[in-house]
Amino acid sequence: MSAPAATIGAVGRTSRIPLPALAATSLVLVTTAIVFVFFVAPTDANQGFSQRIFYFHVSIAITAYACFAGAAWQAFRLLWKRDPLADLKSYVCVHQGVIFGTLVLITGSIWAKISWGRWWLWSSDQLVLFLVLFLFYCAYFMLRFSLDPGPQRANLSAVYALFGVVLIPVSFAAIRLAKDIIHPVVFTLHGPNFGGWILVTYCISQVAMLVLAYTLYRVELAGKQLDGRIRELREVLA
Amino acid sequence: MTTAEKYVTAAYCVVFAVVLVYVLIMALKLHRLEREVDELADRVPAEDDAEETPRETARVG
Numbered sequence: 001m002s003a004p005a006a007t008i009g010a011v012g013r014t015s016r017i018p019l020p021a022l023a024a025t026s027l028v029l030v031t032t033a034i035v036f037v038f039f040v041a042p043t044d045a046n047q048g049f050s051q052r053i054f055y056f057h058v059s060i061a062i063t064a065y066a067c068f069a070g071a072a073w074q075a076f077r078l079l080w081k082r083d084p085l086a087d088l089k090s091y092v093c094v095h096q097g098v099i100f101g102t103l104v105l106i107t108g109s110i111w112a113k114i115s116w117g118r119w120w121l122w123s124s125d126q127l128v129l130f131l132v133l134f135l136f137y138c139a140y141f142m143l144r145f146s147l148d149p150g151p152q153r154a155n156l157s158a159v160y161a162l163f164g165v166v167l168i169p170v171s172f173a174a175i176r177l178a179k180d181i182i183h184p185v186v187f188t189l190h191g192p193n194f195g196g197w198i199l200v201t202y203c204i205s206q207v208a209m210l211v212l213a214y215t216l217y218r219v220e221l222a223g224k225q226l227d228g229r230i231r232e233l234r235e236v237l238a
Numbered sequence: 239m240t241t242a243e244k245y246v247t248a249a250y251c252v253v254f255a256v257v258l259v260y261v262l263i264m265a266l267k268l269h270r271l272e273r274e275v276d277e278l279a280d281r282v283p284a285e286d287d288a289e290e291t292p293r294e295t296a297r298v299g
């Protein structure tokens with residue numbers, strides 16, 4: 001096999017699970033989650049129909065945290081083991097986290113409009129802290145694209161992603177420690193604040209969002225790897 | 239349809255719209271990469287042919 005052919009052949013060998021299987025699983029899980037949200041889960045006695053946003057809102061929020069944690073883990077691997085692919089993986093994780101973070105803010109605002117009559121409350125520490133976390137990771141892209149590709153950019157991006165992970169427990173704990181109990185608390189030290197079909201529906205939604213995020217991560221990573229290899233090949237052939 | 243139902247539907251529609259837009263962007267990008275791979279594949283044999291020297295045939299086995 002020639003060198004370029006070997007290079008192209010190496011693309012996408014990051015995991016054994018094939019992408020079509022992952023995509024099909026995501027589709028089935030998301031569809032199941034929607035059926036459970038609208039047709040199986042009972043209507044909440046306190047919040048009424050608007051509580052149904054929570055199934056996706058909380059699942060998406062935890063998925064966003066998982067993406068940021070994944071970015072920090074890959075950043076750590078880059079700095080510790082000098083894995084050349086870890087920089088790209090960390091970047092893709094942050095990108096996924098920002099997309100899911102955007103969805104958290106949008107779905108949260110819609111819920112706030114129904115429950116509080118306002119799209120946003122600056123007085124709520126929980127909301128502001130999540131916004132800070134979100135903007136922190138948005139700034140990651142400004143840092144990354146202000147530098148030329150190379151080891152310096154990879155190292156600085158990794159350090160930034162590692163710092164960002166500190167904000168995750170702060171944001172998570174803020175919802176529980178805040179004195180203004182505006183934002184509902186779903187998980188306490190004694191476990192989830194719900195049971196029965198609500199818990200089942202939430203678990204399905206959570207798994208669906210995590211699998212969806214992983215599928216999108218794999219698609220984006222494969223695309224970025226392929227893009228990088230094509231660029232290398234162009235340079236070789238030039 | 240009550241106001242709460244409208245907002246909840248809107249929230250779920252937004253989630254799907256964002257995921258759909260993301261998948262579309264990825265599909266367009268992969269389509270572009272596919273074209274670039276085809277371009278490169280067309281160029282590689284042409285350069286290989288130019289560099290290739292004639293070889294003698296030999297029996298194997």
